Amino acid sequence: MNDFASLVQFSIAVPIVAAFLTLFVKSWGRPAVQIVSVTGFALPLIFALFLWGLYDPSTPGGYAFVSNLDTGLEMIGVSLHLGLNGVSLPLFVMASVVGLAAGLFAAQSKAENLSRYLFCLLIMQGGLMGVFASIDIFFFYFFHELALIPTFIMVGIWGGRDRNYAAMKMTIYLTLGAMLSLVGLIAIYVKSGAESFDLITLKAHLAEMPLADSVQNYAFGLLLFGFGILVSLWPLHTWAPLGYGAAPSSAAMLHAGVLKKFGLYGLVQVAIPLLPDGMGHWENWIVWLALGNILVVGLIAMAQRDLKQMIGYSSVMHMGYAFLGIAAMSVLGVGGVVLMMVAHGLTVALLFMLSTMVHHRTQTFEMNEMGGLAKKAPVLAAFFVCAMMASIGLPGPGLANFWGEISIFLAVYDFRNWLVYAVVAGIVISAIYGLRAIASVFYGEETDEFIESQKEVSVEDMSWAERVPALILIVVMFFIGFFPKTVTESINDALESEPVYAQVGE
């Protein structure tokens, strides 16, 4: 199975190489830049789909396509150890799908200095592919940072309103989160005595000699709050809506859709399997903070008048479900979280992209100033309704999010019955703001402001350049919605081989 390990390496290397190529072909004109960058986004998707097709869920040891390279940090037990297991593979594929959509959308945008913008985006994509393919937790962190830095740059340079403030705030918050999780990872490395950052080695080592409770508690606390800041756990979430509001849409798509899953993925794959007792210690914290995410942030989302901010808050809110699913610690709950991470990544990326398209037509993000757009742009309206329904988690159109959320709800019910009421209240909240957004943007009478802005910018429906990236995302959403088994099987197998999750389910 390790025959195709080089494809994993290529899917990380291709975007990075393409990034530098875009700078070199700049002088050949815009089309060359577009072709190079789109190729840089498309090849990882092809590789990822190919690997998905080859993956055998019953791989012994869990990881397939494994490769191991030394980079010079052997003295502290670091090597570039790449591979995919049942949990990381769906996310790896999702990252490549969202990447291509974001890349296509960025390539046809009117951004100034397009080649540099695509450079940042491609570096980010390389980092994202690396995050989910890393077995070595040092490189797991390293690739996350590699993807994070371009985000700050893109927000700062190509961002919208308040971009300087937003970039600064994001940088400080996310650096704090990253530093805390780094210290947590160092704690595991030092205290385990395994002299290795390799996840497989650490797991084997800690299965025999688990860490003392006190160590587990503080190490897990560091990881929980470190990752928590990165995933926008309430009340450390305030960077997220602001940052997404200011970020250029492709950066927001990749960050909210994919990069933010780093923290959840880290909890599921690293923190909980290595520190199961620490998880028990912090369980109540996770539950209460996650409720803050669902209820408090949900209500804040309801109060938003700005479309992009609202989507940002709704994305923060959905992280609450993910944390609750993780707190349930069962195969069902955590499996639901992984499925929801995939689905949410696709959905939120689509929503950010569509909201930018709405902005191009209405020249504003204020929902009060919009209305009646569906008449002018019916296709856009159809896409938007679809994406928003998916985001709310309505089962209707067979969209992916529903399966993830329903598994989480069932697991949460088994975990603590009363939590389900809160969760259902959250669904109602998200239905209110989601449907209201659809209504005020696309239906009703055209507002005066909208009529006014049409005098300057004539409103047309989605062009094909806009439809293709949206279609890519929505097709995958439908596919997972109709055939969830294609994804869940591998997730299930991977999680069941993890003793900490398997015990709870029985």
Add this chain to the structure above:
Amino acid sequence: MSTEIFQKIAETNTWSWIAPELAMGVLALSLLVLEVILPKVAHGAIPRIAILGQLVILGYVVTGTCAGTFPAGEAFGGMLYFDGTGQLFRVFFLGASIFVSYLGMVSLDKRLLPQVEYFHILLVITAALMLLAQANHFVMLFVALETATVGFYILVSYFRHTTVSLEAGLKYLIMGALSSTILLFGIVLLYGAGSNPALAGSSQDSLNFGNLAGFLAANPDDTLGLIGMILVISGVAFKIGAFPFQIWIPDVYQGAPLPTTALLAVSSKAAGFAMLLSLSKVFSALGDWFYPLLSALAVLTILFGNFAALTQRNLKRVIGLSGVSHAGFLLIGVIAARTVDWASTAILFYLFAYLLASAAVFSVLVHLNKDDDSDLTLDDLGDLAKKNGFLGLGLAVGVGSLAGIPPLAGFIGKLLIFIAAFKAELYGLLGVAIVGVVVSIYYYFGILKSAFFDVWQFQADEEEAPTAIPGSALGFLGKLAIVIAIAGTLLLGFYQSPFSSWLVG
């Protein structure tokens, strides 16, 4: 001292062991000779000859280090001690000196001042620092340090027509003399304590590091020894710019000519750590006092450096204060080296990463067209990325590495220090370090923000374009310097194999 000692010294005078330092001295002198014998039109070649000569010496040292042909052990009657760490410091100081020579070449060309003396003094300072890193005796340490410091007095006030440079020189002179006095007083106390025949372990040659360590191990409660240690550490703290001896840094960094600032930031700081690493062996018997003292210094240094840098707008002051915080991080490494063997490797890695990052930043700053580089502010960076993308890239990589952002070398340096600190169970220091890193993001980000993010903000008022940025291309050497700094920083961040095996080997 009796004549026997001198005899012993004469027997162990292995001059060939200090060939690199001797070569530096010869090169320094020959620059002065060249100025006399060369016709005036050819004087422009002298800085190039200086760089070339240093490159040759660097090549000699690097190949010798790689091949392991350099001897190890004591020489000159125990005045010097040669080991792998000393070799690496030699490489470090030579590298720093080459890059400062380049900065000097660019910077001095803008002014009507004698040039050759600058390079002469620079080479002498570097040779002294190279010996300092190998010192095994307090007399050697003090003489080497003073040789370097006296050179620094001149270089700081080298722009003798500008008042800020003179002011900085005077401040550095007074503070430097004070710190040298403190250091010397500490040495004298240690000498007095160590050669007291009434005490166990005393010796005639009590300033030798080995003898002194033996004396302190036999008398860990000796009050004179303790006070001597504290005073010596205070003197060293001045060099590295640790709190509360950092007070000279912002003014002197700002007033000194840019190449001197770079030399102070890189070589002078590294010299302090070279001293600390060897002194930590001498004072290991006083560990119960030595390490808490360093811990307190580290905490205050990190916090002061970072918080003081927050409000600065002057670029050289920001860099100076950020250097203070780097000294704090490195101090953590020194403390961790008490229990973790490889922590001194981590310090060296950090120093090399810091050298490369500083090289990138200073090579960019030296190209900003401003008559007086002492008032370069963040605003002068406006539009840098737009007007000269190459300089912008160099600045971004340098500042990013200083901030410790992966995948740059500075991150790996910080990571190694953090791991060492964690292994040594220095949790409190680690916590402070993290606060420091997060705070530092703010001002590093501020530098990048003014260089990059305001690019399109000023479009409305095109008239008021900053003049400090060259729109034209850099010379070949300028590009080469920045490319080397960027490539080194990336390489040490991504692929450390060749370097780390060299460090450890």
